[in-house]
Amino acid sequence: MSAKRPFRLSRQRGMATLLIILMTGLALTATAVGVMYAVRGTQEKALSVHSATQAQQIAWGGVEMVRSYLLTLDDATLMSLRGDLPISGAEGLSARIEGAPVKNASDFSLVVDITGTSAGGSHAEARSTVQAVFIVTTAQDDGESAPIGVQGAVNINGDLNMSGNVAAVGFNNTSFNVNGNVNLSGSVTGIDCIRATGNVSISSGIVVNCVQANGNIALSGSAAIGTVEALGSVSLSGGATRANSIQANGNVTLSGGAANAGTINSQGNVVVSGGAAYANTINALGFINWTSSASATALNSNSYVTYAGALATPTISAKGTVTLSGGGASQVTTSGNVVSTYGTLNRIDASGNLSSSSGLVLAGTIGGTKSCPVYLNCPGVLVQSGYVASPSTVSVVAANTVSIQPPQVDAYALRNSANYIFEIDQAGFRKVTVQNIAGIAPGSYYLGNYQGPYRDYLCTEVSGSAGEPTCTQPVTPYATICQGYSAYNGCITYAADTTTWSINGISLAPGVLWFAGNVNVGNGSYNNSIIATGNLATSGSALVVAVNYAGYAAVCANAPVAITRNPAFTGLYPSNFCNVSAGTFISNAAGNTALISGGYLNGSFVGGNITLGSANNVYGNVLAGNTLSTTGSTVIHGSLTTAGQGTTTSTSLGGSTVVDVSGAPSSFDPSENPCSRDCATQPGTAETLWTRYY
Secondary structure, three states, rough: OOOOOOOHHHHHHHHHHHHHHHHHHHHHHHHHHHHHHHHHHHHHHHHHHHHHHHHHHHHHHHHHHHHHHHHHOOHHHHHHOOEEOOOOOOOOEEEEEEEEEEEEOOOOEEEEEEEEEEEEEEOOEEEEEEEEEEEEEEOOOOOOOOOOOOOOEEEEOOEEEEEEEEEEEOOOOOOEEEEEOOOOEEEEOOOOEEEOOOOEEEEEOOOOEEEEEOOOOOEEEEEEEEEEEEEEOEEEEOOOOOOEEEEEEEEEEEEOOOOOOEEEEOOOEEEEOOOOOOOEEEEOHHHEEOOOOOOOOOEEEEEOOOOOOOOOOOOEEEOOOOEEOOOEEEEEEEEEEEHHHHOOOEEEEEEEEEEEOEEEEEEEEEOEEEEEEOOOOOOOOOOOOOOOOOOOOOOOOOOOOOOOOOOOOOHHHHHOOOEEEEOOOOOOOOEEOOOOOEEOOOEEEEEEEEOEEEEEEEEEEEEOOOOOOEEEEEEEOOOEEEEEOOOOOOOEEOOOOOOEEEEOOOOOEEEEEOOEEEEEEEEEEOOOOEEOOOEEOOOOOOOOOOHHHHHHHHHOHHHHHHHHHHHHHEEEEEOOOOOOOOOOOOOOHHHHHHEOOEEEOOOEEEEOOOEOOOOOEEEEEEEEOOOOEEEOOEEEOEEEEEEOOOOOEEEEEEOOEEEOOOOOOOOOOHHHHOOOOOOOOOOOEEEEEEEEEO
């Protein structure tokens, strides 16, 4: 048996070294892994912060993009915004409307959530949402925000022929403004002034404070005028026609009867002839020829004067010869001669000669010769060779020029201001486009008969003939804008041969109505502003109340005054006029007008005539693109304006016409009509009211 080898530590030295190396390697590996993990965590944190920052930057950039987008929209588009906004060309950006835009008195407010996304689809994806409230005012070029200023109660562009009776009630210092000639034989009350760019002829007993014209003025028939101003001539004749003062750039004539004036200032000649016509004081750059039997107070001329008045009352100042053939004068001062054939002259101061055949001249001085009757010889008149008299030089200020800015009317440009747009499609069916109406989705519909008797329901599809269309697909929920006399009666018909819409029923849903073609409004009570591209007429006992005049109760709360509430109209109101949540009414210029007619089609003006017949009550302004004609009994609770844009522009007011704004509601402004053409536009605005991270 062999002996065991002794155990030696030196033999284990290699294993220990290996273990030491292994442990050192593991330590180094753990350290490296820890360092790598720390570096990776730092990198991911930095990347996350960077990604979040980018998302915030995208969201804030989106706020400005949305603001710029809202600035380009009109009223109707703004009110129709719902849900997601269309955004293109901006990666990682989205925007969504919260709720619905709100129409305020003069602007819109809306809440938008704008989200920016960075590194989408990766581990570093980050999102940031900014909620912004925008206040938007649309550009003033759509007929609503840039109204036409009304100059008076009655504004006529074109000639005016008036044989009826016209009364203005509730206006302060208002005018008849006529951009043309005036021929007036009826009566006018409540008007402060008649202003015309042409001639004025009045042959009735009207009473107004002033008449102004750029042409001639002829007054007769016991007219009583405060001030008369004309760039042309002025004539007063017959009856007891009177003017307190006359200012004329041309001649002035008072003839016959008892036509009379207080003061006459003329840059031309003045003639007072026949009967008992008279004036107190005359100042003329031309001559004065007075052959009336009445008497004057003062006659001043830069030419000659002939006076045949019955009494020796006037003082006369002239540059030329003065001839006295009536009662004489109290004093004559002239640079020329004096001829007295009758009457008494108290004093004479003349640079020229005195010739008195039978008159009595009591005193004075002349620079020429004296020729008087032998039995009188004018002993009180001193002849002083070279004597120069000093008559006053007459200076007459020119009459004021009448300036009337005619409005420009274009119904086609007001299409987007309407809540209901009526047109005929190519197949002849009645089509109505609805916008800004609560309870009806915006869009185009047809009018059709539903389930047998029910007329004028809104339909997405119709069948049958255009005259009696059947509603095959009614709008849901069911809706009609017609309140007929019964379920079997409609309200709106169309005659293709005359392109005329006829409205006849109890009422229509409230709002602004726009018609392509002519319109005839028959019996019924309508809380509507009615716009026609052609002509517009009323007949029967039509009652039209403009939207602004009707106000909140009738338009927004289905509580009309003149008619029975229609259950079908409940919740059916124009949202651009009604802030129902606040219970307030929103006025705009389109709602001030009850009737508007006429527009430009292919560059030419068509229609524009408004005819008000029978017994009419119109609450709101009447704006005719061409002319207006009234007969019967008409009451307009607003202003009356014609634009005279057609070929025949003569307006005729007959029967009884009353223009009355007394008792008008605060929501209605008779001084404003919507602008539709050549408007003084103002740019829209869009502002960010406040923001927050959401």
